[in-house]
Each structure stands twice: as structure tokens, then as C-alpha cells.
Amino acid sequence: MAVITVSAVIGLVVIVKELKESRQAHDRDHMNLIVEKDKTARLDEKLSNITLQLDVLITERDSALKAVESLDESYKKLIHQKKSSEVRVGKIGENLAPFLNGWPYDPNSFRFLGNPIDGIQFANDKIRFVEIKTGKARLSASQKHIKELVKQGKVSFVSFRIGEDGCTLIEDEIET
Numbered sequence: 001m002a003v004i005t006v007s008a009v010i011g012l013v014v015i016v017k018e019l020k021e022s023r024q025a026h027d028r029d030h031m032n033l034i035v036e037k038d039k040t041a042r043l044d045e046k047l048s049n050i051t052l053q054l055d056v057l058i059t060e061r062d063s064a065l066k067a068v069e070s071l072d073e074s075y076k077k078l079i080h081q082k083k084s085s086e087v088r089v090g091k092i093g094e095n096l097a098p099f100l101n102g103w104p105y106d107p108n109s110f111r112f113l114g115n116p117i118d119g120i121q122f123a124n125d126k127i128r129f130v131e132i133k134t135g136k137a138r139l140s141a142s143q144k145h146i147k148e149l150v151k152q153g154k155v156s157f158v159s160f161r162i163g164e165d166g167c168t169l170i171e172d173e174i175e176t
Contacts, residue, residue, distance in 0.1 A: 090134045094118045097132045116142045 094114075098107035098121075109122040110130070121128040129150060131143055139147065149155065159171035 086135055086137075090132075090137060093134045094132045116140070117146060 095112065097103060098105070098110040098119075105121045105123060105128075110119050111122070112119045117129050118132045119130045121130050129146065131139060131147075133139075158169065160167045161170045
């Protein structure tokens with residue numbers, strides 16, 4: 001029979017212990033690797049979900065931007081139509097005003113000019129420059145200037161004769 005010495009048994013015990021510790025270390029490393037892979041898989045899944053959510057948000061944002069652009073375009077079109085309608089109503093109003101209730105003068109003595117003032121109202125004792133406004137319209141800069149010239153009395157009457165050579169002044173200005 002073989003004789004096993006104490007030193008051989010101790011050597012075997014040490015080897016078994018080292019193998020056991022090595023195996024435990026290997027198992028720990030393997031377990032840590034599995035845990036890390038699991039964490040990585042969960043993080044990858046979360047990242048994938050976040051990426052999908054981000055894609056959805058980007059798509060929704062793009063749709064919202066297109067909707068805003070469409071609304072903005074529609075709004076600008078409506079504003080343009082409103083202004084255009086206001087201008088048309090103003091032009092119609094300018095032509096009808098002398099014939100509407102509340103016009104204090106003889107409508108048959110009104111002469112429509114259109115620009116820069118709407119017309120002139122003639123009376124036996126006075127001549128009036130007339131500007132007709134609708135809505136919130138205000139006098140233009142040139143209309144304000146004309147009004148100021150009238151206030152300052154810088155209005156005159158002149159006569160011209162048309163002939164073969166063109167126009168000739170036949171009567172000097174009559175100042176007011």
C-alpha cells in the first residue's frame with residue numbers, strides 16, 4: 001500500500017483550497033459578468049425606449065411646426081383679405097358717403113377726386129376739401145399736409161387756357 005505522507009496531504013489540501021478559491025473567484029467573475037451583461041441589456045432597452053420616444057417627439061414637433069406654419073400662412077392670408085376688404089369698403093364708402101343719411105351738404109355738389117383727397121364739396125359760400133374714412137382709418141401724411149396748408153390759408157385759384165402750344169396761365173393766382 002502506498003503511504004501518504006502528511007506533507008502530501010497538506011499539499012493536496014492546499015491545492016484543493018486554491019482550486020476552490022480559484023473556482024469561487026471564477027464564479028464571482030462569471031456572476032459579475034452576467035450581472036453587467038444584464039445591466040447593459042436593461043440600459044440598452046431603456047436607451048432604445050428613450051430613442052423611440054425621442055423619435056416620436058421629433059415627429060410630433062415637426063408636425064406641430066408644419067401646423068404652425070400653415071396657421072401662420074392662413075392668418076397672413078386672412079389679414080390680407082381683411083385689409084383688402086377694408087380698402088374695398090372704404091372705396092365704396094367714399095363714393096356713397098354723400099348720398100347716405102347724415103351727409104350735411106348737397107350730394108349733387110360733391111365732386112369725387114379719389115386721391116390725395118376724396119373730393120371737394122361745393123356750396124354757395126364755401127368750398128370744402130373732403131376726406132372720407134371708414135373704420136379706424138386715419139389721414140395719410142399727404143392728407144395731413146393738405147389739411148395744414150388749408151388751415152394756413154395757402155389755397156389759391158388759377159386759370160389756364162389750352163391751345164396749340166399747350167397750356168398758358170391766363171389768370172394770376174388768387175390768394176385767399
